[in-house]
Amino acid sequence: MGRSTERGVSPVVSTVLLVAVVVILASTVSVVAFGFTSQVDEPAPVVAQSSGQLVRDVTGGTDQIVNITHEAGDTIQVANIEVAVDASDACGKRGRLVDLPDNAVGFGSPDQIEGDDIFDDYSPDGGALDPTTGDTEFSAGDTIRFRLTNGACPLADGDRITVRIVHTPSGAVVVEQTLTAS
Numbered sequence: 001m002g003r004s005t006e007r008g009v010s011p012v013v014s015t016v017l018l019v020a021v022v023v024i025l026a027s028t029v030s031v032v033a034f035g036f037t038s039q040v041d042e043p044a045p046v047v048a049q050s051s052g053q054l055v056r057d058v059t060g061g062t063d064q065i066v067n068i069t070h071e072a073g074d075t076i077q078v079a080n081i082e083v084a085v086d087a088s089d090a091c092g093k094r095g096r097l098v099d100l101p102d103n104a105v106g107f108g109s110p111d112q113i114e115g116d117d118i119f120d121d122y123s124p125d126g127g128a129l130d131p132t133t134g135d136t137e138f139s140a141g142d143t144i145r146f147r148l149t150n151g152a153c154p155l156a157d158g159d160r161i162t163v164r165i166v167h168t169p170s171g172a173v174v175v176e177q178t179l180t181a182s
C-alpha cells in the first residue's frame with residue numbers, strides 16, 4: 001500500500017508544474033500579441049516647486065489674473081500641457097485650456113477651451129502660454145498667466161479656485177495650486 005501512494009504523488013506534481021508553465025507561456029504570449037508593452041507611457045515630469053497668485057486686474061477691471069510660476073523641477077513643453085481651473089466653489093464653473101500654445105496673442109479660440117468659458121485674454125503679458133515670445137517651454141522661472149473674466153465667473157474676496165497644470169502625454173497633474181481671491 002505504501003508503494004501505490006508514492007506513485008500517486010508524481011503525477012500530481014507534474015500536473016501542477018505543467019499548469020504553471022502553461023500559465024506563464026500564456027501570459028507572455030498575450031503581452032506580445034496585444035502589445036501591452038508598447039502602451040507604457042513616459043514618466044511625468046516633476047515640478048518640484050511652484051507658486052501661484054490670484055490678483056485683481058491691474059488695469060482697473062474686475063477680472064482676476066492668475067499667475068502660476070514654475071520654481072524648480074523639469075522643463076515641460078507647452079504643447080504637452082493643459083490648464084484646468086476649478087472655480088466650482090466660487091462661481092460654480094470649471095474650464096480647461098487645451099491645445100496650447102495659442103496661435104494668436106490674446107483670446108483663446110473656442111476650440112481651445114473645454115468646459116465653461118471663464119477665460120479672457122489668457123496670456124495678457126507674455127507668459128509661458130504666449131507663442132510670440134518664442135519660448136515653447138515651461139521651465140523654472142517661467143510663469144503661466146491668464147485672466148478669469150468677472151462676467152463669466154465673478155469672484156469675491158475670499159473665494160477659492162484650484163488651478164492644475166496637466167502633463168498630457170502622461171495624464172499627470174504636475175502643478176496644483178489653490179488660490180484665494182483678494
